[in-house]
Amino acid sequence: MSNVPKIGFVSLGCPKNLVDSERILTQLRAEGYELSSSYEEAELVVVNTCGFIDSAVEESLDVIGDALDENGRVIVTGCLGVKTENITDVHPSVLAVTGPHAYEEVMELVHEHCPAPHDPINDLLPKAGLKLTPKHYAYLKISEGCNHSCSFCIIPDMRGKLVSRPIGEVLQEANNLVESGVRELLVVSQDTSAYGLDLKYRPDFYNGKPLATRIQTLARELSQLQAWVRLHYVYPYPHVDDLIPLMSEGNLLPYLDMPLQHGSEKILKLMKRPAATEKVLDRIQRWRTQLPELTLRSTFIVGFPGETEDDFNELLDFLREAQLDRVGAFAYSDVKGAQSNALPAHVPEELKQERLQRFMALQADISAQRLLKRVGSSEIVLLDEVHEDHLLARSQADAPEIDGNVIISGEWDAQPGDFIEVKITGSDEHDLFAEVLE
Secondary structure, three states: OOOOOEEEEEEOOOHHHHHHHHHHHHHHHHOOOEEEOOOOOOOEEEEEEOOOOHHHHHHHHHHHHHHHHHOOOEEEEEHHHHOOHHHHOOOOOOOEEOOOOOHHHHHHHHHHHOOOOOOHHHOOOOOOOOOOOOOOEEEEEOEEOOOOOOOOOOHHHHHOOOEEOOHHHHHHHHHHHHHOOOOEEEEEOOOHHHOOHHHOOOEEEEOOEEEEOOHHHHHHHHOOOOOEEEEOOOOOOHHHHHHHHHOOOOOEEEEEEEEEEOOOHHHHHHOOOOOOHHHHHHHHHHHHHHOOOOEEEEEEEEOOOOOOHHHHHHHHHHHHHHOOOEEEEEEOOOOOOOHHHHOOOOOOHHHHHHHHHHHHHHHHHHHHHHHHOOOOOEEEEEEEEEOOOEEEEEOOOOOOOOOOOEEEEOOOOOOOOOEEEEEEEEEOOOOEEEEEOO
16 A cells, blocks of 8 residues: 555435535545545545435445445444444444544544544645535535424434524635536535524624525525525425525526425324425415426425325325426335334335325326426526537536436537536426537
């Protein structure tokens, strides 16, 4: 091995976890460590785990096992590490275990098992830090934790109550990212619309001016940057109404990602979610009247304990009326430690899967019809990938990895991160097809 110690790193889970990984990686590079793409060449491996659902737990434990088999020296961090025994019962030989967003503790453990090569004060890093995303987009995490107590979720147990970052700190990071070449900022948290609630919206300073730590103020300031700004994990609280006018100005995209979870008020109450489907539908209708180009994405759980056929049909009726543009769904599964595990009338697995298929078939039809309406329009798209015979891009309506693409045929002299004007020529259930307007 070289004199410069190499650290292997694996990041699992959601975009919030990705941001945690980026912070640790930035500190590792600042202290002079090299990053290894293989277990064999690393002096130790850090695995940032996910523990949200059983499949994520299994994946995390499998990755830890692979790292131990191929390297032998593994530090585990992330949500699965909240209860050390979750990991050590399966893999007792790991060097250490920490919980989520434990940046300093992870670095102390790295120092203990693989001393830093030099003092970071003498080194230079990009102001934006190291990123695991492509250069032209980045996740901007504005808070940790969540104040909700949804019966199916253990995130508050793993990540704690809501802790908002000061607005000046968030805006400085956003500005650094844009200056480094980022063309799209994806704002993430567990509950973006609750930003600042824990701080009682107290002012913080940025560029010499006081700004209230609240989502409306943050969205307004971010929209002045020379980059697209996309909001994720937004609950449909009344004050979200204030964001809609901002989306017709500046660079705040007409896009909201709202985790609605179900359309039956009975099931929503069992989930310990706000049970106000009529109010949500009314709000969606008002938003679209104000901003017809608004794209709405959501996620749902099918087969929640106690869900009857009538409840499921209510969910389908909600979907028909809401006419959401993008939807993700998964069949309910117990999560260790979740309150919903103890609920009666669990839905058989076969019936859950059958309902999931019916749900996704309906949404595919809705998505296809909504995409078809955009055929013939001209749109600005952000280029993600360049191939020999086509380009892959995204419109304002498409978040990376979870939404569709705009597929542009032909060979073009372009680079990822370029904005291109195109004419939409076709569509299917997920994607748009387009040609470049020259």
